[in-house]
Amino acid sequence: MKNISDDEIIDSIKRGNDKDFSLLIDRYKDRTFSLIDRILKNEFDSEEVLQDVFLKVYYSLKNFKGESKFSTWLYRISFNTALTKAKSKSRKIETEMQSIDDYEITINSEEIFKISDDRQHFVYKLLDRLPVRNSLVLILFYVDNLTMSEISEVLGVSIVNVKVMLHRSRNLLRDLLIKNDYLRVNYE
Amino acid sequence: MNRFDQLLNQFLDKEISQTELDELNEYLTDESNRLKLIKASELESLISKVEIKKTPNNTTKKIMARLASEKLRHSIRGSSFALWVNVSFVFLLLIFVGLAVLSADWNSTNEISFHSFNKFILKSSELAQTIYSAITSKSVVIIGIVSSLILIINFIFNYEVHRSFIRKLNQHLN
Numbered sequence: 001m002k003n004i005s006d007d008e009i010i011d012s013i014k015r016g017n018d019k020d021f022s023l024l025i026d027r028y029k030d031r032t033f034s035l036i037d038r039i040l041k042n043e044f045d046s047e048e049v050l051q052d053v054f055l056k057v058y059y060s061l062k063n064f065k066g067e068s069k070f071s072t073w074l075y076r077i078s079f080n081t082a083l084t085k086a087k088s089k090s091r092k093i094e095t096e097m098q099s100i101d102d103y104e105i106t107i108n109s110e111e112i113f114k115i116s117d118d119r120q121h122f123v124y125k126l127l128d129r130l131p132v133r134n135s136l137v138l139i140l141f142y143v144d145n146l147t148m149s150e151i152s153e154v155l156g157v158s159i160v161n162v163k164v165m166l167h168r169s170r171n172l173l174r175d176l177l178i179k180n181d182y183l184r185v186n187y188e
Numbered sequence: 189m190n191r192f193d194q195l196l197n198q199f200l201d202k203e204i205s206q207t208e209l210d211e212l213n214e215y216l217t218d219e220s221n222r223l224k225l226i227k228a229s230e231l232e233s234l235i236s237k238v239e240i241k242k243t244p245n246n247t248t249k250k251i252m253a254r255l256a257s258e259k260l261r262h263s264i265r266g267s268s269f270a271l272w273v274n275v276s277f278v279f280l281l282l283i284f285v286g287l288a289v290l291s292a293d294w295n296s297t298n299e300i301s302f303h304s305f306n307k308f309i310l311k312s313s314e315l316a317q318t319i320y321s322a323i324t325s326k327s328v329v330i331i332g333i334v335s336s337l338i339l340i341i342n343f344i345f346n347y348e349v350h351r352s353f354i355r356k357l358n359q360h361l362n
Binding site for chain 2: 008021022025026029030031033034037043047050051054055057119120124126127138139142143146147148163166167171173174177
């Protein structure tokens, strides 16, 4: 199954093999769920939005021309749907509103350090507390291996903005790791 | 930001050319620069190993089931529309047949209460008059037969739509 490309699966679905849609779901459900949950921070809502996203994708598949990668297109739909859900629930996404500069001041890395088992867990917890867009940029770039241009398409911001967010988030994480003796080098 | 940091950032952003990479390598003879690169790579490695949150069990099944139910809802809407179109068609056909019969009666007996109304309607435009002149006793019979045939075809079509709906409903319930 891993050898079948996304485009081949999509072609098959377009030809009427609806059951092949489950292959796309299996391939992307975890990453999509993770992205949505990073915005909503509620598993129940995230699961509901995940279902909505895949239904939207199914019904829009006939309009998907393959100009961008399927994953980029899927993530953009997920990001927008999750934001709409957050707004509809009038939920104040603090981390979304907060700028990374405020974050640098207010973050209590010692507290996160105490509840972390190791540095991998520490990084995970820090990412969880970063402003949503900043953590998403890092995840999409390093975990999903999206390019700057693809990330800008997903988040609906310019490539320059993505680059700035990536640099600042990376530097912040680096400084916090050094501060807690996880990266034993002093940069400055 | 010095030149080394700039090149390091370009390297980390995966946007570095071969010439710039060679230039970066030259900077790496300095121990502190090499450490910076190693630690930056270490950070990258830590981020890239961040675990992705798993979906709850049966997510794929749940989505496929919801998809099936949505499609069923769509097909019901489609069937309702087809039914609405057919009912409207039959209704219009009945009006037409009724008018034709009334006109024929009026033509032969001249005693129908709709006499003046029909006369007004039919004479109000040239098109109506053309239709009126085309309707004779024989043509009314032909129209009746054709209408009956259309009604039968319509009934068969509606029956098939209904059967297809029931089939989809059973598939969904199973």
